[in-house]
Amino acid sequence: MKKISPDAVLIACVVLFAVAYLWADSLLPASSLGDPLGPRVFPALVGGGLLLSAVLMVVELVAKSRAPAKAPEAPVEDDAQDGPTSRQSAWTLAGVALWTAAYYVTLERVGYLICTLVFLGGLLSYFNRGRYWVNAIVAIAFTLIVDALFTYALGTPMAEGWLSI
Amino acid sequence: MEGFYGVMHGLTIAATPTHMLYTLIGVFIGTMISHLPGIGPSAGIALLIPVTFGMDPTTALMMLIGIYYGCMYGGAVTAILLNTPGDAAAVMTVLDGYPLARAGRAAATLAIAATSSFIAGMIGVTALSFIALPLAAVALKFGPTEYFALIFFALSTVSALNGESIAKGMMAVFLGLAIGTVGIDLQSGVPRFTMGLTQLQDRVSFLVVVVGLFAIAEVSRMVEGHLGGHMHAVKVKGRIMFTRKEFGLAWPAALRGTAIGFFCGAAPGLGGTIAAMLSYIFEKKISKTPERFGKGAIEGVAAPEAATNADSCGAFVHLLALGVPGSGATAVIMGAFIMYGIQPGPMLFQTQPDLVWGLIASMYIGNVMLLVLNMPLVGLLAKILYVPTGVLICVILGIASAGVYSFHSDPFDLYLALGFGVLGFAFRKLGIPKAPLLFGLILGHTLEQSFRQAMTISRGDASVFLRSPIAAGLLTCSALMFAASVWRKRRPSRTLQEAERRIKGEDESPEALLTIPPDLGADSGSFTRPAAAGRRP
Numbered sequence: 033m034k035k036i037s038p039d040a041v042l043i044a045c046v047v048l049f050a051v052a053y054l055w056a057d058s059l060l061p062a063s064s065l066g067d068p069l070g071p072r073v074f075p076a077l078v079g080g081g082l083l084l085s086a087v088l089m090v091v092e093l094v095a096k097s098r099a100p101a102k103a104p105e106a107p108v109e110d111d112a113q114d115g116p117t118s119r120q121s122a123w124t125l126a127g128v129a130l131w132t133a134a135y136y137v138t139l140e141r142v143g144y145l146i147c148t149l150v151f152l153g154g155l156l157s158y159f160n161r162g163r164y165w166v167n168a169i170v171a172i173a174f175t176l177i178v179d180a181l182f183t184y185a186l187g188t189p190m191a192e193g194w195l196s197i
Numbered sequence: 198m199e200g201f202y203g204v205m206h207g208l209t210i211a212a213t214p215t216h217m218l219y220t221l222i223g224v225f226i227g228t229m230i231s232h233l234p235g236i237g238p239s240a241g242i243a244l245l246i247p248v249t250f251g252m253d254p255t256t257a258l259m260m261l262i263g264i265y266y267g268c269m270y271g272g273a274v275t276a277i278l279l280n281t282p283g284d285a286a287a288v289m290t291v292l293d294g295y296p297l298a299r300a301g302r303a304a305a306t307l308a309i310a311a312t313s314s315f316i317a318g319m320i321g322v323t324a325l326s327f328i329a330l331p332l333a334a335v336a337l338k339f340g341p342t343e344y345f346a347l348i349f350f351a352l353s354t355v356s357a358l359n360g361e362s363i364a365k366g367m368m369a370v371f372l373g374l375a376i377g378t379v380g381i382d383l384q385s386g387v388p389r390f391t392m393g394l395t396q397l398q399d400r401v402s403f404l405v406v407v408v409g410l411f412a413i414a415e416v417s418r419m420v421e422g423h424l425g426g427h428m429h430a431v432k433v434k435g436r437i438m439f440t441r442k443e444f445g446l447a448w449p450a451a452l453r454g455t456a457i458g459f460f461c462g463a464a465p466g467l468g469g470t471i472a473a474m475l476s477y478i479f480e481k482k483i484s485k486t487p488e489r490f491g492k493g494a495i496e497g498v499a500a501p502e503a504a505t506n507a508d509s510c511g512a513f514v515h516l517l518a519l520g521v522p523g524s525g526a527t528a529v530i531m532g533a534f535i536m537y538g539i540q541p542g543p544m545l546f547q548t549q550p551d552l553v554w555g556l557i558a559s560m561y562i563g564n565v566m567l568l569v570l571n572m573p574l575v576g577l578l579a580k581i582l583y584v585p586t587g588v589l590i591c592v593i594l595g596i597a598s599a600g601v602y603s604f605h606s607d608p609f610d611l612y613l614a615l616g617f618g619v620l621g622f623a624f625r626k627l628g629i630p631k632a633p634l635l636f637g638l639i640l641g642h643t644l645e646q647s648f649r650q651a652m653t654i655s656r657g658d659a660s661v662f663l664r665s666p667i668a669a670g671l672l673t674c675s676a677l678m679f680a681a682s683v684w685r686k687r688r689p690s691r692t693l694q695e696a697e698r699r700i701k702g703e704d705e706s707p708e709a710l711l712t713i714p715p716d717l718g719a720d721s722g723s724f725t726r727p728a729a730a731g732r733r734p
Contacts (some may be wrong), residue, residue: 034402044628046368053375065647068657071382071389078378079370088364105498121421128420129619131313131415132594136611148599152591158418159587170588178599181646188603 043089109112124158131155143193149173200327203550207558210551215682217562219252223260224563227267228570232275232581234590238268238526240411241373245595246404246533247600254537255552259559261533262513263421265526266560267471269509270567271578272656273310273502274731278303278579286469288503289477300493307524309495310502311571311574312444317503318564320455321462321510325517327559328463329546332518336543341650342661345667346675348644351521352636353675356463357682359630367632369624373637374644375723376401385453385647404604405533410631411529411616412597416619419590435481438572443495451481453501463509468510468524468632476504510560516541517553521640525632527565528639534638541682625666660728 057075135151149171156167182187210216230241242264249257272287277294290310297306339347356366379390380400391397439447454476461472480500481490491498512523520542522528534541543555571578599616624631655661663669 034496035266042365042629049372050374053390054318060389061387063387067384067653069649069652071385071683074648075375075378075389078371078374081374082368085364085368086470088367089362092364110724124420125622126415130418131617132434132598133612133614136608136615139598139611140608144599144602148595154593155591155594156199156587158710159590161587164587166588170591174592174595178595181248182599186603188250188288188606190599191606 037093039089039093043086043093046082046086046089049085050079053082054079058098127158128155139193140191141193143195144179144190145195146193147191148178200330201281203330203554204326204558204561206550207556208561210255210555211259211558211562216256216555217557219256219260220263220559220563222564224267224270224566225570226260227264227269228271228567228578229282229581230264231268231271231619233577233584235581236593237411238265239407239529240415240593242526242529242533243404243407244412244600245597246407246529246536247603247722249533249604254539255536255555258533258552258556259563260531261530262556262560263563266506266509266563267528267529267567268312269506270314270318270571272505273314273498274307274575275582277306278312280575284469286473286508287501288470289473289501290498292477293492293494293520296491296493297495297498302493305443306495306498307575308439308449308572309443309498310440311568311575312570313447313499313503314506315452315456315564315568317446317455317458317506318510318567319561321459321507322557322560322564325513325560327556329514329518332514333543333546336519337547339543339656339667340665341647342665343671345647345651346662346665346671347519347521348640348647350675350678351515352640352644352673353635353678355636356633357678358468359633361628363682364680365627365629369631370631370637373634373639374641375637376406376634376725377641378645383420384646389714394609396605398609400642401613401638402537402604402610403638405610405614406617407529407532407603407635408597408601409617410621410624411525412593413614413618414625414631416593416597416618417622418625419586419593419626422586439495441637446495447499450500453479454500455498455507456501459509459511461504462508462523463514464511464523469505472504472508473501476500513557513560517545517732520545520643522636522718525635528635532635532639548557551587583655585645628734655658 054076057072060072062070062072079107120159131151131154135147139147144145152171152174156171160167165183179190207278210654211220224269226245227238227241230236236244240263245261245264250258252260254474268284269286271280273282273290273294276282276290277298280291280295282288282291294306297303336347352370356370357363359366359369374580377400379397381388381398382392388398455478457474457479458469460473461468469700477490477497477500480494480496481487484490484496486494486496508524512527515523516527516531520531520540522531531541534588539545539549539552597614598611601610602608604610615686624634651661661668662672
């Protein structure tokens with residue numbers, strides 16, 4: 033099966049987003065007092081611009097596919113990481129994103145101090161394996177310093193959660 | 198003379214102990230950030246904006262601007278010692294800096310980089326002081342029609358000159374403009390695209406977008422790098438000083454680099470990377486011994502370093518005088534201005550002279566501080582290079598999360614930041630530059646207001662944009678810029694191709710693992726080696 037190019041997926045996403053954006057714009061009230069344009073015209077132009085950029089991307093994609101085949105270039109950035117490392121990266125990134133999302137969801141309920149300690153402890157134990165003392169010191173010191181900085185120095189208290197009882 | 202008096206007045210403000218302390222903190226943090234492969238100036242400034250909330254705006258902005266040019270100074274250290282630029286703008290310094298370091302001249306090369314940066318910084322700030330004021334006086338005559346055309350021109354430039362695809366740059370600009378339309382429309386009071394969420398009524402927070410797009414997305418790059426290979430750092434030995442012969446070669450190159458860098462900075466959208474690249478190519482062209490370039494030519498370090506630093510000064514010309522940022526990092530700084538309730542632009546010199554001249558004067562002081570900091574302490578600061586990447590990843594995520602949460606004490610901002618982090622990751626994977634999105638987001642509101650005001654004044658007649666000579670001229674320039682960039686994409690400059698080949702050619706040596714970032718230009722973001730970033734020896 034032929035692999036779909038990432039640029040083709042991008043074009044589809046841009047078109048979908050632009051259509052949804054223009055549809056949402058059409059639902060806005062058009063009334064305006066002394067303003068000949070109202071709140072709808074500028075977003076409509078922006079939506080049109082997004083569609084235009086998608087068309088340009090198609091043109092670029094077609095031009096690229098018609099261009100004479102060049103010698104393969106040196107792998108750039110992430111493309112260099114094919115194989116097991118790339119797969120490991122993808123899983124690790126997904127794990128980090130989920131772990132971060134879980135941290136954000138529980139932050140208010142559990143509280144900044146406990147939540148951040150657990151969050152950092154988990155991350156450090158994966159990314160800085162085997163250095164238990166260093167990890168513990170970094171997690172505790174970072175959490176306490178940041179909490180003190182925001183709560184006392186900047187006057188923006190972090191969520192207390194369970195510790196507020 | 199007005200510029201001279203302005204600087205003198207600014208020095209009385211910037212030289213107070215509090216302001217000097219925060220300038221020092223700013224340049225120190227900036228230098229440290231630049232030593233950490235993975236965090237660029239945009240992410241660094243974004244991470245520290247929340248810490249400045251309770252401060253006086255002048256003090257806070259002095260610190261943030263200090264971080265910016267501190268980053269520009271320090272980007273050379275990793276380029277010279279690690280063969281990895283600390284930020285994208287230091288990419289050309291790698292070519293000759295690393296071979297010089299490997300040849301036992303690490304200390305001298307660092308000294309040359311610091312001195313060239315100092316020369317460029319001082320000249321650049323002086324030029325800024327004398328150019329910004331007359332430019333602001335001209336811009337004061339601008340009405341909404343001209344302002345619309347000016348912002349349109351800036352957006353066209355940044356979309357046309359960033360990255361490898363015009364369409365992708367354009368898409369990023371329009372996406373930024375679309376995000377900028379979320380919230381209550383100030384003229385009609387109608388909520389737009391808020392999806393019924395009260396948190397979005399007051400527009401999408403700029404800080405949330407920047408932290409997500411730059412800081413959180415950069416973590417993904419570091420995670421990928423962490424799973425790669427090893428770094429080979431050259432040790433700094435001996436006194437941080439150069440010989441008379443080396444300085445004799447470096448100073449003319451630094452002066453030429455300063456001129457190129459300042460003009461690149463003053464043109465919105467070009468950015469430090471292109472400035473460094475052009476200055477390097479120019480030095481090689483005029484050299485009687487071009488074969489030395491790429492093998493350890495001192496001019497190959499002095500010119501790009503000077504260009505990068507002069508570019509950062511040039512970028513402030515239109516930020517302060519016109520209210521239009523010149524790069525990704527200055528767009529973040531402009532966002533900070535707006536968050537403090539200060540609108541950068543021509544009126545700034547009239548309404549906030551203490552602030553604007555204080556900031557310009559603080560750049561002189563900051564440059565001196567950076568020279569003092571970089572020359573004797575570079576060996577000590579280079580120790581930051583050995584902080585484990587795993588710890589850095591956690592600390593960056595921790596700071597980003599705390600900063601975003603403290604903004605409104607609302608987890609919604611955190612979800613949004615994570616969403617923008619994922620978007621930033623997708624942008625990187627698809628080769629879409631981030632700076633145009635930031636430009637669209639920051640300038641979108643002013644663009645729309647100017648557009649609607651111009652149309653209201655002309656009673657809905659769109660030809661108003663062609664009747665104004667300034668607006669018509671700027672719109673023509675936008676069209677020419679677009680056409681020129683299409684032409685450039687078809688026939689890339691031979692010299693640029695050569696520069697790119699030289700950088701890729703470094704791959705021949707086992708230690709060299711450098712690639713050109715997909716987002717060269719205004720997005721003077723971070724730079725991490727491809728497969729082998731991260732894990733320290």
